[in-house]
Amino acid sequence: MSARADHIAIVSRIPAGARVLDVGCGDGELLGLLRESKGVDARGLELSSDLAGKALARGLSVIQGDADSDLDIFPDDSFDVAILSKAIQQMRDPAHVLSQLGRIAPEVLVSFRNLGRWPRRLQLLSKGRMPAPPLWHDSDALHPCTASDMVSLARELGLTTQAMAPVDDGVVGKFRNGGLVRLNWSADEVILHLSR
Amino acid sequence: MDIRHEAHRTGPMPDATRPSLDALRKLTLPAPLALDCGESLEEVEIAYETWGELNADRTNAVLVCHALTGDQYPAGPNPLTGRGAWWPRLIGPGKPVDTRRFHVIATNVLGGCMGTTGPASSRPDGRPWGTDFPVITIADMVRAQRAFVDALGIDSLFCVLGGSMGGMQVMEWAVQAPEKVFCALPIASTARHSAQNIAFYEVGRQAIMADPDWCEGHYIARGRRPDRGLAVARMAAHITYVSESALKRKFDRDLQDRAATSFSFDADFQIESYLRHQGRSFVDRFDANSYLYVTRAMDYFDLGAAHGGRLANAFAGSPVRFCLFSFSSDWHYPPAEAMELTRALVAAGVDVSHIEIETDKGHDAFLLEEPGFEAAVAGFLDASARQRGLAG
Numbered sequence: 007m008s009a010r011a012d013h014i015a016i017v018s019r020i021p022a023g024a025r026v027l028d029v030g031c032g033d034g035e036l037l038g039l040l041r042e043s044k045g046v047d048a049r050g051l052e053l054s055s056d057l058a059g060k061a062l063a064r065g066l067s068v069i070q071g072d073a074d075s076d077l078d079i080f081p082d083d084s085f086d087v088a089i090l091s092k093a094i095q096q097m098r099d100p101a102h103v104l105s106q107l108g109r110i111a112p113e114v115l116v117s118f119r120n121l122g123r124w125p126r127r128l129q130l131l132s133k134g135r136m137p138a139p140p141l142w143h144d145s146d147a148l149h150p151c152t153a154s155d156m157v158s159l160a161r162e163l164g165l166t167t168q169a170m171a172p173v174d175d176g177v178v179g180k181f182r183n184g185g186l187v188r189l190n191w192s193a194d195e196v197i198l199h200l201s202r
Numbered sequence: 203m204d205i206r207h208e209a210h211r212t213g214p215m216p217d218a219t220r221p222s223l224d225a226l227r228k229l230t231l232p233a234p235l236a237l238d239c240g241e242s243l244e245e246v247e248i249a250y251e252t253w254g255e256l257n258a259d260r261t262n263a264v265l266v267c268h269a270l271t272g273d274q275y276p277a278g279p280n281p282l283t284g285r286g287a288w289w290p291r292l293i294g295p296g297k298p299v300d301t302r303r304f305h306v307i308a309t310n311v312l313g314g315c316m317g318t319t320g321p322a323s324s325r326p327d328g329r330p331w332g333t334d335f336p337v338i339t340i341a342d343m344v345r346a347q348r349a350f351v352d353a354l355g356i357d358s359l360f361c362v363l364g365g366s367m368g369g370m371q372v373m374e375w376a377v378q379a380p381e382k383v384f385c386a387l388p389i390a391s392t393a394r395h396s397a398q399n400i401a402f403y404e405v406g407r408q409a410i411m412a413d414p415d416w417c418e419g420h421y422i423a424r425g426r427r428p429d430r431g432l433a434v435a436r437m438a439a440h441i442t443y444v445s446e447s448a449l450k451r452k453f454d455r456d457l458q459d460r461a462a463t464s465f466s467f468d469a470d471f472q473i474e475s476y477l478r479h480q481g482r483s484f485v486d487r488f489d490a491n492s493y494l495y496v497t498r499a500m501d502y503f504d505l506g507a508a509h510g511g512r513l514a515n516a517f518a519g520s521p522v523r524f525c526l527f528s529f530s531s532d533w534h535y536p537p538a539e540a541m542e543l544t545r546a547l548v549a550a551g552v553d554v555s556h557i558e559i560e561t562d563k564g565h566d567a568f569l570l571e572e573p574g575f576e577a578a579v580a581g582f583l584d585a586s587a588r589q590r591g592l593a594g
Contacts, residue, residue, distance in 0.1 A: 055557050055574055062525065062555055063581025065589060069544055070557045079545040 009039050012197060015171060015178035016089060016115050019199050020044055024086040027051065027110060029073045029103075030093035034061030041066070049085070051076065074098045077106035085111040092195075094118050094156075095147035105163045114165060114200040117173070122152030122190040153190040156198060165200040172196060225281065226274075226317040227251055231349045235312075241336040244326060248350040249317025250309040253277045253293070254301035256356070262592050263356050264299055265347065266308040267364030267371035270439075270496055271488060273316040274308040277301065282316070283487045288569060291576055298580035303592065304360065311371070312346040313338045313496050315489035322422060322489040331491075333419025338495060340367070340503045344374040348382075360590055361583065363387035365568040366535065367496070370503050373543070376522045377505065385523040385586045387579065390568040392535040393505040393513055393543045399534070402442050403497040406435030410490045419491055432490040433481030440480045445531035445564035449473060506546070513546035520547075523589075525582045526556040527568070527575060534565035555582065 009017075013036045020026060022044045028037050031050030040046045050068040052058040061068040071079070073090075074097055088111040090103070095118055097103045107114045126137035136142040138150060151159075157167050169181040172193030181199065189196060231246040251274045256263060266276045266289070273280055276289035277299075293299040293306055310318035313335070321335035351359065362375045362383050369391020376386045392399075410416055413431030417424045453473040457463065460470065469475040506513035524547055528540035537558045547554035559575045561567045568575070584594070 055559055055578075058555075058557050059574060059578035059581055062557070062578050063585060065585030067523075067553050067555045068557075069548075069555060071541070076541070079541070079548050081549055084548070084551075 010035075011176045011178045012091070012117055012173050012195065013039055015173070015181075015197055016091065016117070017043055019115055019169075019181070020046065020087050022046070025049075025084070025111075026087045026089065027080065027085040028089045028091065029077070029107065030090065030096075031057075031061055031066075031068060033057050034064045034066040034068065036089070036091060037061065037066050038064050073103050073106075077103065077110065080106075080110045082109055083112065087111050087113045087115065090114070090116045092117055092119070095149050095151060098148060100149050100151075101159060101163065104159060104165070108163060108165050108200070108202055112202045113168075115197065116156070116200065117195060117197040118151070118156060119147065120153045120190065120193050120196045121150045122154060123194055124191050153193060153196045153198075154186060156196070157186055160198065160200050165202060167198055168201050169199040170196060223249070223282065223317045228317055229350060229353055231346065232353060233349065235342070235346055235349065237336055237342045237345075238339045239336050243319060243336065246312065246319045246346060246349075247317065247323070248309050248312075248319075248346060249314075250274050250307060250350065251278065252308075253306040254304050256305040257592075260356050261358070261360060261590065262304050262587075263351075263359050264304045264306045264361045264363065265351065265359050265375075266293065266299075266306060267347075267362065267368035267375075268308065268311065269364070269366035269368050270493075270500065271436075271484065272368065273314070274310045274318075276308050277306055280316070285487070291571060292579065298576050298583060299361075299363070300583075303587065303594065304583075307351070307354070309347055309350055311343045311367075311496065313343070313492060313499065315492040318346075320489070321419075321491035321495055330420075330422040332422060333491060333494070335491070335495065337498055339499050340370045340374050341378065341508075343499065344371050344378055347371070347375070348379060351382075358382040358384065360587065360592065361385045361387065363389065363579075364391075365389040366391055366565065367500055369535075370500065373505060373516075376520060376524070377509075377516045380517075380520045380522050383522050384590050385525065385582075387525050387527070387582070388540075388543070389527045390529055390532055390535055390565055391526075392539040393503075393516075393546070394507070394539070395501050395503050396539075400501045402439060403501060405438045407494050407497060409434035409438065410494060413490075416490065419494075421490070427485070428490045429485040432485045432488065432493060433478075435490075435493055436484040436488075437477045437481045440477060442534045443565040445533065445562055447531065447562045448564055451562070452476075513543065514549040517547055517550040517552050520550065520552045522552065523586055524552060524554040525579075526554065527578070528556070528558045529563065529565070529567040529572075529575075530558055530560045531562050532565040532567065 025047045028050045037048040041048045058068045058070040088107040129137040138145040171181040172179040173195035226249045234242045236242045277293040310316040313320045321331045369388035372388040410431035413428035415426040416428035456472045458475040509516040528537035544556040
């Protein structure tokens with residue numbers, strides 16, 4: 007089974023042997039990849055007990071819990087890197103979750119769907135309808151946002167954007183330190199590498 | 203080994219004389235056992251049973267710890283009571299705790315009444331202990347198990363697992379002998395008995411002690427048994443093992459074999475009839491003084507208090523891989539208490555997993571059909587066994 011491009015991109019940002027917490031780790035696919043390729047100490051937090059059980063069967067350590075309320079069980083700096091992959095827009099309180107991640111680990115990787123992409127802007131402008139697929143009330147994203155929104159929130163929380171990369175049709179572009187305006191205009195999804 | 207589910211079969215113990223426990227498999231500990239209370243016990247007998255082969259390296263042993271009213275027969279029928287295995291879905295060939303891969307050991311706890319030394323046993327001079335038996339703790343139970351496992355010639359256990367009070371023993375094992383446990387599964391358990399837990403068990407103890415047949419604890423010497431008190435104790439405790447929604451689903455206010463209430467104190471309601479049955483069938487297989495001692499041991503259990511008031515201290519630097527399970531509708535040991543233990547283990551830097559299983563079956567869910575729980579246990583044990591180098 008070939009790994010997802012965004013997973014490979016996240017793996018590339020993580021040093022070998024790091025202590026990694028994946029929040030919303032699902033069945034542990036990314037953590038499994040990290041353990042095999044980087045030898046990291048891999049831990050996960052997952053809301054679904056079925057998915058957490060699958061991560062257990064991979065030999066991963068996973069705590070079933072809710073990122074909105076349970077991140078406080080992790081002490082300050084108990085990890086080197088915290089990952090929040092395609093989950094921050096599903097949180098009830100994204101600012102709280104992001105600040106918790108910055109407390110738990112000095113480096114944070116966060117990926118999300120970018121509402122700032124131009125066809126989405128155009129849809130709202132031209133049709134007056136939300137660009138949330140398939141329907142705005144079906145979307146599991148409670149807090150849709152743009153790449154610029156997220157960089158701004160991170161800055162308010164004391165987190166610096168070290169690098170950012172676009173993900174389009176499953177292909178990850180280069181990580182760059184800058185070019186936010188263009189990224190915000192064109193990227194389908196975005197991966198941000200934040201640090202304290 | 204045939205391990206069909208026979209949990210609801212009642213045993214052939216209708217009269218007041220307990221059948222001989224001599225037929226059970228036992229081992230006498232080679233040295234006296236020092237207890238937390240300061241006393242020590244000589245010639246402690248441990249009743250036990252095993253399933254599956256011990257491998258040549260002696261690295262595949264799994265110790266199963268039982269709950270308050272359990273015994274050493276999680277994976278096969280109890281020859282004395284005739285009751286079937288109490289964990290038939292979890293342990294056996296091809297089950298999550300696979301007896302083709304692991305050597306499964308189960309003992310009756312210290313203070314119990316299924317062959318291990320307890321208040322129903324005889325003193326060295328031949329008289330029954332009764333309430334002269336020393337008060338024991340969960341830590342004492344585990345010390346007895348450790349001496350027993352040593353006597354079997356097993357240096358370390360691949361896994362210790364258990365539910366409810368069995369989970370307390372699992373935690374205590376990991377604290378007392380972290381170098382001897384590869385992985386630990388405390389299930390539907392708590393690191394600290396709450397005031398509510400103590401309250402319910404105190405009701406049970408008072409019911410036993412209020413029974414005139416209790417004879418101040420010396421009923422065996424007088425040829426009597428406080429069955430009524432013990433039955434009430436079981437009824438009160440049983441309520442805490444099931445959830446309100448499960449009671450509503452199974453019984454609601456349905457009447458027992460009648461069309462209308464009888465304006466009497468008969469068991470009009472099905473729930474009354476059910477509880478009375480629970481009480482009646484329990485006294486056939488359990489000793490009232492054992493119930494006092496074992497519930498007291500649970501009440502005294504507070505791992506954090508025993509380690510400077512901070513639970514994380516109990517586990518600092520532990521190499522044991524933990525996997526906790528809790529059940530959403532368990533109000534006896536609620537999931538929040540498992541999360542507190544998880545928090546302490548994380549703070550102690552221990553490798554810990556915790557899964558809360560969604561169910562309406564309450565505390566007893568750990569003994570019942572819960573496919574998500576069973577699959578997760580299987581996954582964790584398989585992955586841990588591979589890490590330990592145990593063949594599949």
